[in-house]
Amino acid sequence: MEKQPRLLASQLLLKNRVFEVLLNRVILTWKEIPANKKRVSGSIHHPFKVGFCFPKFLHRGKGESGTSHSVSVSEILAVRELDVDGGTKDDGRWQKMPQKLTEAYPYAFTVSYVERVRQHRWRCSDVTFHCPEGALCQQWVQTIREQLAALTSRPKHLLVYINPYGGKQQGKRIYEQKVAPLFACASISTDVIVTEHANHARDHLRTEAELKQYDGVVCVGGDGMFSEIVHGLVFRAQKDNGVDQNSPEEKLVPCTLRIGIIPAGSTDCICYATVGINDPVTSALHIIVGDSQPMDVCSVHHNNTFLRYSVSLLGYGFYGDVLADSVRKRWMGPARYDFSGFKTFLTHHHYEGVVSFLPATDTLGTPGDQTRCRAGCFICQHDGQLYTEDSPEKCKTAPDVSDSENEGGWGVIRGKFLAINAASMSCACPRSPKGLSPAAHLADGTTDLILVRKCSRFNFLRHLLRHTSKDDQFDMTFVEVHRVRRFRFTPCQNDSELDLRENGKQLFSQICHPAYSSWNCDGEILPHAAIEVGVHCQLIKLFARGIEEQSLFEDLAHPCAL
């Protein structure tokens, strides 16, 4: 690999120890100089001469050197000059010989950067380097600033919506205390709107917001609030491009503005599944460094009329009933889902209907894969397509699409279901870290259709519990899963119920066993049970990068090992 040209190299003071500090186009490194190799030690003679020289790395071998740190330039948040003790800092001339090491380094600058701590959590760390000369200090600050200015993917101006009532009603406090200071540190300017009612953010984005001036939209809230932002932005993109949302077959125009999620809701599965953790500071840092993660969006129609978009879960039966029951219990906060979940489990209703679906036969992955959608996912980079122009030989073992009996053909399944779930991403969340469909992809243009047929309470409990353990929740006789591009659902009444009704026991039947459930669409109840769903590959983009592999971020945390 070609070596990156050096931009700056100096010996600077950090916490009273001398470090070799090096900046090239991609990385800032600082490495302690062992006492025996220091050119400057406790008694100082010519501390200023070290400034502009370009010394070789003094030590490469292990054990010989002191501590060494590196940070990728793309993960530096800001740099600022520090106003250190003015006593020794005058017009550039020295009044007297400095007695202490620190006196010989009277200028300083601080670099704020992303530090990875455990479990995908990011923090903002500061390191302050002391310089012997003001000019050198300024040169460092200016060079790093120029490097940061050249990073074009970073947002400069953001539109922020805060739902003050999401989750535990902490949205405003979380933004003001944890996020706003970081945006200010990174010189990001913001226009902040605290929502006053449901759909405030959606309607503002649909009509009023002057989107051209922004580099992104930030959503402080939960999955429901994120859904509002998606609806506003997707509607706006279609309106501006003359696309009719009501046509289920229409190809939608992608949104150009990226969306950042500061988690402050109840489930926060979209944040969790795209970042790996629900942590406001981590999310703010992903926004600042200008990450980009494309995501699929499902459109939901009823009788050729547009109903809603879904990004995470479309659930009929169990998850629909949980949501319907929890709506009136919002006062309980996030615990409402546990309460309603338990209650719905006990009622154990099943629903009859017909599911028809267009299988995604030409994709690289399957729902049973052990591989996971992670940062830089290979499958998502190819839009989930099996054949790409640049790699026709890549997938020789895959079935020949033209021979497949499913080509253009729809599968049809009629049955009695406890749950019908369509997960267009894993839906990982703190409740289920692997999610509803662990192998689903964020941006492959498909959704995983999970059909849970009528079974005993005991078996359904086993299935639910497997969402929280290593065991495969799909490996059960009453569960099947299909990776699909489109699907339809038509409810129908159970024959046995019709019999009951004909026998004049309607009331009993309706109370004990309602014919219809409702669809939970990213936390919203849909007004119709009969729906048609299509996946729109990579319709939106998030300020995220997907979940980082543990080993990858360990390497990045110690890039000297690379």
Ligand SMILES: CCCCCCCCCCCCC/C=C/[C@@H](O)[C@H](COP(=O)(O)O)NC(C)=O
């Ligand atoms: C007995 C043990 C049961 C464990 C089952 C664990 C499965 C959990 C899978 C949850 C998948 C959640 C998908 C996300 C849905 C959100 O869009 C929605 C709305 O979230 P919000 O209120 O806006 O944060 N939340 C719910 C629970 O429907």
Ligand SMILES: Nc1ncnc2c1ncn2[C@@H]1O[C@H](COP(=O)(O)OP(=O)(O)O)[C@@H](O)[C@H]1O
């Ligand atoms: N100011 C507001 N007052 C009442 N409801 C709001 C307000 N702003 C947003 N909402 C709605 O609150 C619902 C829940 O918000 P969300 O942030 O997802 O929290 P949670 O995860 O707790 O459900 C969303 O459907 C959103 O439309």
Ligand SMILES: [Ca+2]
């Ligand atoms: Ca997908």
